[in-house]
Amino acid sequence: MRLTRRTGWGAAAVGVAAALALTGCSSSSATESAATGTAGATAAATTAALTPVRLQLQWFTQAQFAGYYAALEQGFYKAEGLDVTIVEGGVDIVPQTVLADGSVDYAIAWVPKALASREQGAGITDVAQIFQRSGTLQVALAGSGITTAADLKGKKVGNWGYGNEFELFAGMTKAGLDPATDVTLVQQQFDMNALLSGEIDAAQAMTYNEFAQVLEATNPATGALYQPSDFSVIDWNTEGTAMLQDAIWANTEKLSSDKAYQDTTVKFIKASLEGWIYARDNPEAARDAVVAAGSQLGNSHQLWQTNEVNKLIWPSKAGIGMIDEAAWKQTVDVALTTKNDQGASVITKEPDAEAHTNEYVTKALAELTAEGVDVTGTTFAPLTVTLAAGGS
Structure with a gap:
C-alpha cells in the first residue's frame, strides 16, 4: 500500500540502504537467514x-x-x-x-x-x-450586513472560478440578482487575504479549509486569533443552491x-x-x-x-x-x-x-x-x- 505524489510539492521520499557485514557463519545465523528469506518470500507472495x-x-x-x-x-x-x-x-x-x-x-x-x-x-x-452536503461558503466580516445571497448586491464578491463558482452564481440568481451587473466580481486567490485586507466584501471558502484559515489569523483589533463570531457566512445548503x-x-x-x-x-x-x-x-x-x-x-x-x-x-x-x-x-x-x-x-x-x-x-x-x-x-x-x- 503506497502513497504517490503526482507533483513535486512536498518532501521527496528518500531510500536508505543498510550494509550487512558477515563476520562468520554459525548454524544459528544460517537458520535466521533462511527464516528471513522465507518470510520475505511469503510477504512478496501475499502482496x-x-x-x-x-x-x-x-x-x-x-x-x-x-x-x-x-x-x-x-x-x-x-x-x-x-x-x-x-x-x-x-x-x-x-x-x-x-x-x-x-x-x-x-x-x-x-x-x-x-x-x-x-x-x-x-x-x-x-x-x-x-x-x-456542500462545504462551500461565502464569508464576510460580521457587521457587513451580508448574511444571505441577496445581501451581496452592490458588494465586491470574490470567487475562485475554475468551476467552483456555480453555487454562488445560482444563489445570486435565485435571490434576484444579476451577477453581471448587481455585484462586482473579483478573481480570488485560494486564500482569505483579500477578505481580511478589505479588498473584497465576501470571499469564497470551504468549511474545512479556507474558513479555518481566517480563524488561524490574528485579529489586529484584539491581538488574538479571529473567532467565528467575527464573521458571517452564506451557506448554499441553506440558500438551496448547494x-x-x-x-x-x-x-x-x-x-x-x-x-x-x-x-x-x-x-x-x-x-x-x-x-x-x-x-x-x-x-x-x-x-x-x-x-x-x-x-x-x-x-x-x-x-x-x-x-x-x-x-x-x-x-x-x-x-x-x-x-x-x-x-x-x-x-x-x-x-x-x-x-x-x-x-x-x-x-x-x-x-x-x-x-x-x-x-x-x-x-x-x-x-x-x-x-x-x-x-x-x-x-x-x-x-x-x-x-x-x-x-x-
Whole structure:
C-alpha cells in the first residue's frame, strides 16, 4: 500500500540502504537467514495476491480525504484483498480525466465538474457519494450586513472560478440578482487575504479549509486569533443552491463489461466507507494518518478539517455513500440552468442514466451492516476544535 505524489510539492521520499557485514557463519545465523528469506518470500507472495488499485485524489494530501488515508493505514483495503496506491492531486490535475484515460482505477471529484467532463466524453460513473452536503461558503466580516445571497448586491464578491463558482452564481440568481451587473466580481486567490485586507466584501471558502484559515489569523483589533463570531457566512445548503461534491468515480465501460472490476468496485467502496467510519469515530487518529501521509498543513488545521468533513457526511440517513436522488437532481438543475460571468453553464444537457448508480455502494453497505458496522452515524456529534495560529 503506497502513497504517490503526482507533483513535486512536498518532501521527496528518500531510500536508505543498510550494509550487512558477515563476520562468520554459525548454524544459528544460517537458520535466521533462511527464516528471513522465507518470510520475505511469503510477504512478496501475499502482496502479489492482492489486487492493485490506484485512487486519484483531486487535491493535495489533506483531511478532505481522511477516510481513504485511514482505510490505508488501518488495513481496510488489504483486508478486502486490495493493494491501494493513493495518488495525490494538485492544481494541474483533473482527477476525472486521469480516471477516464485509464491511468487510475478510481477518482475523487466534485459531481458538477465530473459531469462536465462526462459530457465531453469521459466515461466515468459516480458509484458512491461520500459528501452528502456542500462545504462551500461565502464569508464576510460580521457587521457587513451580508448574511444571505441577496445581501451581496452592490458588494465586491470574490470567487475562485475554475468551476467552483456555480453555487454562488445560482444563489445570486435565485435571490434576484444579476451577477453581471448587481455585484462586482473579483478573481480570488485560494486564500482569505483579500477578505481580511478589505479588498473584497465576501470571499469564497470551504468549511474545512479556507474558513479555518481566517480563524488561524490574528485579529489586529484584539491581538488574538479571529473567532467565528467575527464573521458571517452564506451557506448554499441553506440558500438551496448547494451542489454535490466529493464522490468516488469509476470507469463506466469497465463497470458494464468487466466482472472483476465490478467486484473490485464493491470491495474498494466497502473499505473506503470503513475508513470514513473510522474517521468519524476516531477523528484524532484519522488526522494523524493524514499528517503521517505527508500533509503540509498543521495538526490543528487537519483536526478541524477532519471534523468539518465529518459534518458533511454524518449523519447519513440512507447510509454513507448512497446517492440521494433529490440532491443529485438539484445538482444537475443548477449545473444546467446557472450561467457564470462568461455566460457558460456547467453542462448543456441532462446526464444519461450511467452517470450515477447506487448498485455497488448498496452491496458494500449490506456487507458492512451484516458485520455490525454503523453506516448511518445517527448519533454523530462533532468535536469542538481549537485552532492554533497558522494551523500548527
